[in-house]
Amino acid sequence: MKNESKTRGIYVTKPYLPEMEEYVSMLSSIWESGVLTNGGAYHQALEQELCAHLGIGNLSLVCNGTLALELAIQALEIKGKIITTPYSFVATAASILQKGLEPVFVDIEDGGFNLDPELIGDALDGRVGAIMPVHVYGIPCRRERIEEIARDRGLKVIYDAAHAFGVELEGKSVLNWGDASTLSFHATKVFHTFEGGAVVCRNPELRRQIELRKNFGYENWEVHCLGSNAKLSEAQAAMGLVMLRHLERIMNLRKKRFELYCARLENVTGIKTLIIPGGVKHNYSYFPILVGAEFPLSRDELFDRFIAQEIYPRKYFHPAITDLSPYREFKIISRHKVPNARRAAEAVICLPLYPDISESDVNRICDVILQARQG
Numbered sequence: 001m002k003n004e005s006k007t008r009g010i011y012v013t014k015p016y017l018p019e020m021e022e023y024v025s026m027l028s029s030i031w032e033s034g035v036l037t038n039g040g041a042y043h044q045a046l047e048q049e050l051c052a053h054l055g056i057g058n059l060s061l062v063c064n065g066t067l068a069l070e071l072a073i074q075a076l077e078i079k080g081k082i083i084t085t086p087y088s089f090v091a092t093a094a095s096i097l098q099k100g101l102e103p104v105f106v107d108i109e110d111g112g113f114n115l116d117p118e119l120i121g122d123a124l125d126g127r128v129g130a131i132m133p134v135h136v137y138g139i140p141c142r143r144e145r146i147e148e149i150a151r152d153r154g155l156k157v158i159y160d161a162a163h164a165f166g167v168e169l170e171g172k173s174v175l176n177w178g179d180a181s182t183l184s185f186h187a188t189k190v191f192h193t194f195e196g197g198a199v200v201c202r203n204p205e206l207r208r209q210i211e212l213r214k215n216f217g218y219e220n221w222e223v224h225c226l227g228s229n230a231k232l233s234e235a236q237a238a239m240g241l242v243m244l245r246h247l248e249r250i251m252n253l254r255k256k257r258f259e260l261y262c263a264r265l266e267n268v269t270g271i272k273t274l275i276i277p278g279g280v281k282h283n284y285s286y287f288p289i290l291v292g293a294e295f296p297l298s299r300d301e302l303f304d305r306f307i308a309q310e311i312y313p314r315k316y317f318h319p320a321i322t323d324l325s326p327y328r329e330f331k332i333i334s335r336h337k338v339p340n341a342r343r344a345a346e347a348v349i350c351l352p353l354y355p356d357i358s359e360s361d362v363n364r365i366c367d368v369i370l371q372a373r374q375g
């Protein structure tokens with residue numbers, strides 16, 4: 001955000017904000033009670049409402065999606081290496097390193113964005129303790145194959161579900177998969193609490209372990225384990241409760257704009273749009289396009305055309321994590337090559353998508369692409 005003037009233009013996203021009065025009216029009870037954090041009334045209410053809304057059993061709110069990943073690794077007592085994807089936001093791999101473990105990067109599927117389960121076998125050795133796939137852009141991973149491998153080898157599975165709030169497959173939340181799933185409630189996400197996140201799990205004992213670790217390891221004034229401070233405040237939880245009231249509207253608006261992009265860009269030679277697989281209830285979180293060799297401009301030339309018109313999309317996720325300097329310098333990259341991730345990273349542009357982007361702005365963005373196509 002620092003390089004963008006943020007005064008004019010169309011940005012990749014814009015946080016949904018309710019009427020300020022609606023949010024401010026929530027604050028009076030915080031003032032009255034004097035409880036600002038450490039699991040107050042709003043915090044508890046939000047955890048319950050999210051479980052009901054998402055169709056999940058156990059959820060622990062935390063201060064962001066990165067700490068959610070770190071806490072899940074810690075609470076599941078994973079050691080050694082974690083197999084993950086090079087095609088994600090850097091937080092996915094950083095969480096592994098922050099916990100003193102080694103990421104092992106396995107390529108994504110050819111023609112997709114998620115970790116390719118068929119390549120996991122080549123990366124396995126006795127030091128691998130877990131698999132950390134990402135539901136990139138809210139498209140569910142190939143769960144059955146991933147969890148079959150995990151079962152056979154006794155590995156844990158943590159899904160980085162930062163993009164998958166509200167995503168379902170065949171009517172059931174993907175957040176129920178694996179040992180744990182993590183969410184991000186950052187301002188740029190479909191559902192936000194300014195900053196925030198959560199760990200979702202089926203096992204209530206695992207939730208208890210997350211609860212302990214997000215609060216210094218404390219329970220009943222005793223320290224039971226190593227912990228951190230990863231709590232969500234009452235003011236943030238209040239935002240989440242307000243956001244839940246607006247969620248249906250938010251999703252409908254996103255869907256409309258997503259469908260407008262699809263209608264206008266679906267048949268443009270050289271441009272690939274995101275395909276939502278059958279049976280998936282999506283959340284319309286991102287609108288990535290891939291700029292192919294048949295398009296008259298390179299990805300970067302098209303990107304520059306947008307910038308010239310004060311349209312600020314993003315190249316999520318360029319470069320592949322394996323090409324980021326800290327990850328290169330420390331020689332932590334596995335022997336496995338990641339050509340599909342690199343190809344996607346070189347071709348991707350995420351177009352602006354948020355609830356109140358206007359129809360005319362979406363049309364203007366599509367026109368930039370169509371005009372470039374026509375030469």
Ligand code: T4K
Binds near residue numbers: 001066162
């Ligand atoms: N796993 C995955 C797969 C993730 O994608 C992420 C985060 C995580 C884990 C970690 O979750 P958190 O720890 O963040 O909860 C953004 C977000 O900061 C990050 O949450 C997100 N993924 C990532 C994909 O994108 P930036 O550096 O691109 O954000 P920024 O500040 O440049 O904002 C993008 C645009 O949004 C700006 O052009 C303007 C607009 N914006 C942004 C903010 C923060 C606003 O209008 N208002 C705002 O307050 O990383």
